[in-house]
Amino acid sequence: MATINPCSGDLPGTFGDAMPFICDGAVVTAQVTLGGAALAIVLAAVAGLASTSHAWLVRAVARVYMEFFRGASVLVQLFWIFYAMPAITGYRLSPIFAGVLTLGLNLGAYGSEVVRGAIQAVPVPQREAGIALNFSTYQRMRRIILPQAFVAMVPPGTSLLIELLKATSLVSAISVADMTYQANVTVSSIGNQFTIFGIVMVIYFLMAQVITMVMRVVERRAATMVGRETPKRRPPQMAWTDPAPTSAGGGGKS
Amino acid sequence: MNPAESAGPDTQWMIRFDKVVKRYGDLTVLDELDFHVRPRERVTLIGPSGSGKTTILRLLMTLERITSGTIEVGGEYLSHTRRGDKLVPADEKHLRRVRKRIGMVFQQFNLFPNMNVLRNITEAPVRALGRPRAEAEAKARELLDMVGLGEKALEHPTRLSGGQQQRVAIARALAMEPEILLLDEVTSALDPELVAGVQDLLRDIASRGELTILCVTHEMQFAQDISDRVLMFDKGQIVEDGPPEKIFTEPEEQRTRDFLQAILKA
Incomplete structure (x- = not known):
């Protein structure tokens, strides 16, 4: 028997009616998440580095950005960028781009604090050893501080990426056809909220698990780079994502 | 000497402190300190903790800013430049x-x-001095052989013992071919059985007589072995200055005697 594509509509009942729409929405959700993440990571790196600058003006600009985008509701920011910006600039953004922009700016603001904290957590003697070896300020940051700080950025960065994934559901409010939007549309035509939102919830959850797994690989690589053992602690996992004890999936040396 | 420069730095000294003051808030760590070190002289700084010994090394390494006064290194101002008549x-x-x-x-x-x-x-010679990587690596391997860690080249530093790490750190400092080597309590963090290895290495390096060495240590035997001059510090000033044999066997100052006695009891 051939395997059934769950997105094809061949499944029985509500599943068959809803899944094609939900799958279309899931693709959009993934796109907005990836776009938002790319923007957020760049902004977090730039603003995070800027907030450790010696120049007060650079620090101030980074701080204003961080406080502004961290301090206001994402949904309001989204409406503002989508509806108010065209009135000011005369240029209308596509809904999906407005969504990516808002989420990137917002999560980038949170991320800049992660970057700043991780840089400042690198022990001062590392910086001093860099001075004693006559590295330039840039070389110290690039070759000594950042590689060590990066390890500390990964776990809180993972949480922020999951926050970002969940926040993408807000773009349905400016009629981006993401998974939440599609679920709403389907519910309004065939009802059965219980099943449909249940399915969507599980898919969000699985997407978050993918982020977690990818980031765990990143964390392990980063930890090895600074000569640290792979973290022994394993975050709680659901039974079906837990690799069998004999498989190479864990990979952690203990 | 160029007469035009007579008011400026003096080249017969490798290190020259002129009325150096270092304050942290209300705390004066160095109080108008003057001292001179000749090229290739090996000087050990001793004294009670808080007497300003480590601060001297940190000022020389530009890890701290001087509050007032000037430091010259090899006839150049360390952290000042001359602009007109002023030092900035x-x-x-x-x-x-x-x-x-x-x-x-x-x-x-x-x-x-x-x-x-x-x-x-190799990182500093390559990045900060612009040496070709191959040359830097050849030199680094020579240095690693010298410090007895030739086989550890590709290990992570975290996998080495404290003594081995410190020997790598010594090799790393020497790879930059400095004229002056500052040793800041380099064996204080080591387990007792690892101290001798590091000290032997430094004795060997000091005995070649190529470097000017400033050493802060509490190990008096080691101080005596590697230095040809000892400065006793207290409260940011030099209390006594002389060859190690003299300072350790017949110190003139009461404060030096008290300090040495306290160290020997410990």
Whole structure:
């Protein structure tokens, strides 16, 4: 028997009616998440580095950005960028781009604090050893501080990426056809909220698990780079994502 | 000597402190300190903790800013430049030029955990001095052989013992070919059985007589072995200055006697 594509509509009942729409929405959700993440990571790196600058003006600009985008509701920011910006600039953004922009700016603001904290957590003697070896300020940051700080950025960065994934559901409010939007549309035509939102919830959850797994690989690589053992602690996992004890999936040396 | 420069730095000294003051808030760590070190002289700084010994090394390494006074290194101002008649704080470019002459080994080794042993030693010559990597690596391997860690080149520093880490740190400082080597309590953080190895290595390096060495240590035997001059510090000033045999056997000052007695009891 051939395997059934769950997105094809061949499944029985509500599943068959809803899944094609939900799958279309899931693709959009993934796109907005990836776009938002790319923007957020760049902004977090730039603003995070800027907030450790010696120049007060650079620090101030980074701080204003961080406080502004961290301090206001994402949904309001989204409406503002989508509806108010065209009135000011005369240029209308596509809904999906407005969504990516808002989420990137917002999560980038949170991320800049992660970057700043991780840089400042690198022990001062590392910086001093860099001075004693006559590295330039840039070389110290690039070759000594950042590689060590990066390890500390990964776990809180993972949480922020999951926050970002969940926040993408807000773009349905400016009629981006993401998974939440599609679920709403389907519910309004065939009802059965219980099943449909249940399915969507599980898919969000699985997407978050993918982020977690990818980031765990990143964390392990980063930890090895600074000569640290792979973290022994394993975050709680659901039974079906837990690799069998004999498989190479864990990979952690203990 | 060029008469036009007679008011400026003096080249017969490798290191010259002129009325150096270092304050942290209300706390005066160095109080109008004057002292001179000749090229290739090996000087040990002793004295009770808080007497300003480590601060002297940190000022020389430009890890701290001087409050007032001047320091000269090899006939150049360390952290000042002359503008007209005035001395003004030097820029980063100047600091990097003068710093080239100075290397430092720290109490806690401070190896870079994001690089293996070889990379720890080659990174600065390659990045800061612009040496070709192959040349830097050949030199680093020579130094690793010298410190007895030839086989550890590709290890992570975290996998080495404290004594081994400190020997790598010494190799790393020497790879920059400094004229002045600063040793800041380099064996204080080591387990007792590892101290001898590091000290032997430094005795060997000191005995070649190529480097000007400033050493802060509480190990009096080691101080006697590697230095030809000992400065006793207390409260930011020099209490006694003389050859090690004299200071350790017949010190003139009561404060030196008290300090040495306290150290021997410990």
